[in-house]
Amino acid sequence: MSHVEILLGSAAAVCTTLSFVPQTIKIIRERQTAGISLVMYSLFTLGILLWTIYGVLIQSAPVYLANGATLLLAGTILAMKIKFG
Numbered sequence: 309m310s311h312v313e314i315l316l317g318s319a320a321a322v323c324t325t326l327s328f329v330p331q332t333i334k335i336i337r338e339r340q341t342a343g344i345s346l347v348m349y350s351l352f353t354l355g356i357l358l359w360t361i362y363g364v365l366i367q368s369a370p371v372y373l374a375n376g377a378t379l380l381l382a383g384t385i386l387a388m389k390i391k392f393g
Contacts, residue, residue: 314370321374328381341389349389353382 335341356379363372 317370325377349386
């Protein structure tokens with residue numbers, strides 16, 4: 309993989325991962341998850357877990373690091389959805 313590909317993948321990973329931060333903070337502060345679908349977030353979190361495993365298997369740091377970080381954020385939102393409904 310070239311340096312350009314690694315940089316592009318890393319930039320995309322940072323953008324998509326950081327996009328979850330404001331929502332996670334909002335949910336933690338407000339403890340309000342009524343507008344979030346439990347089924348959607350469950351499937352999404354499972355998909356992110358699978359992407360993380362895939363990234364590890366293919367030894368792609370941009371894939372497993374970004375998805376690992378997103379998994380923590382999405383997992384937090386999912387846990388709060390389960391807890392607060």
